[in-house]
Amino acid sequence: MEALSLTKTDWEERLAAWGQPAYRAAQVLEWIYQRRVRDWREMSNLPAVLRERLETEFPAARLVKIRETGARDTTRKFLFRLADGQLIESVLIPASPALYGEASDRRTICISSQVGCAYGCKFCASGLEGWKRNLTAGEIVDQFLQVEAESGEKINNIVFMGMGEPMANYDNLLRAIGILNAPWGVGVGARHMTVSTSGLVPRIRDLGEQPLQVRLAISFHGATDDVRGRIMPVNKKYPVEELLAACEDYVRLKKQRLTFEFILIRDINDSPEQARLLARQARRVNAKVNLIPYNTVEGLEWDRPDEVQQEAFLKILQQAGIEATLRREKVHDIAAACGQLRLQVEKSVAETPVLI
Ligand code: SAH
Ligand code: SF4
Secondary structure, three states: OOHHHOOHHHHHHHHHHOOOOOOHHHHHHHHHHHOOOOOHHHOOOOOHHHHHHHHHHOOOOOOEEEEEEOOOOOOEEEEEEOOOOOEEEEEEEOOOHHHHOOOOOOOEEEOOOEEEOOOOOOOOOOOOOOEEEEOOHHHHHHHHHHHHHHHOOOOOEEEEOOOOOHHHHHHHHHHHHHHHHOOOOOOOOHHHEEEEEOOOHHHHHHHHHOOOOOEEEEEOOOOOHHHHHHHOOHHHHOOHHHHHHHHHHHHHHHOOOOEEEEEEOOOOOOOHHHHHHHHHHHHHOOOEEEEEEOOOOOOOOOOOOOHHHHHHHHHHHHHOOOOEEEOOOOOOOOOOOOOHHHHHHHHHHHHOOOOO
């Protein structure tokens, strides 16, 4: 395992096995997470032999930034290359009023959990080329550290809404959440982390039993099995009713509100009928609803409904007493949804015989 996948206990055990005194683990963790030093040779209060051993056992395998788009105060995307050459992306979002209200000092990182995705939702860039592999806990944690380092911004909110299905990489996800949350680690409050899932019912139940108060967002996208099943293959395995039952249990166990994400796709799920059914389901589990006009993905046929239709959908929810928001950004960002930047770069890499 690489250094960033290790918990405090892991470090204590490892360093004790190397004959080090008990306080070493805290020193190492302070260098990594508080001082943000990654070069073992710079850790000046560690004995030279230990630094050498760390260097041998944990050669730096950082994420390497190979592309960045956007600028300060806008959404910024970072494309990273992993040690084995695979590409993932992380997104830094300044304040996200559409998603989380008007809190203005909120800076959110959208983190990837896998390379590609096996769930193949018909509208999504991440699923287009299938699943390559799970990210390690360290690769998940490193996205946070690297985006803070690259941007110079302090990040106080985490959403697992990047590439991949976080619940399908459950063990590494929980390990990473533990490290991101720990006072000896990154120190982000669990309530400031949101796991988004396409609806893996057994994992929703598992997460419900975890003591951590992480938030849950459900990628709903269809209020009936017919509509949802058409765009999300996972719905065949875990249909709407089973998903809602798992949400009910989650809410009861956690005493926490969850969020339904609902991408508005023209002529697919944007009818008043879908809005009315969605309102009923959101009320049943007391969920908030985030409406997200679909972002076009190169190579996919889908589009977003016009603004009048988007507003009408929102109004039906609000009139039914549901707390709902609609993302209203005007420009179609060509690489706005996670997974799209990687896709573009992989295409251009495939077209040019030059290694990036
Ligand atoms: N696999 C998880 C988390 C990653 S997707 C999940 O599906 O929830 C994060 C969110 O981005 C999901 O709600 C997903 O449906 C949405 N998304 C994917 N492609 C999109 C697109 N082209 N436009 C808008 N949102 C999109
Ligand atoms: Fe995977 Fe989520 Fe994209 Fe569906 S929406 S293909 S689950 S990343």
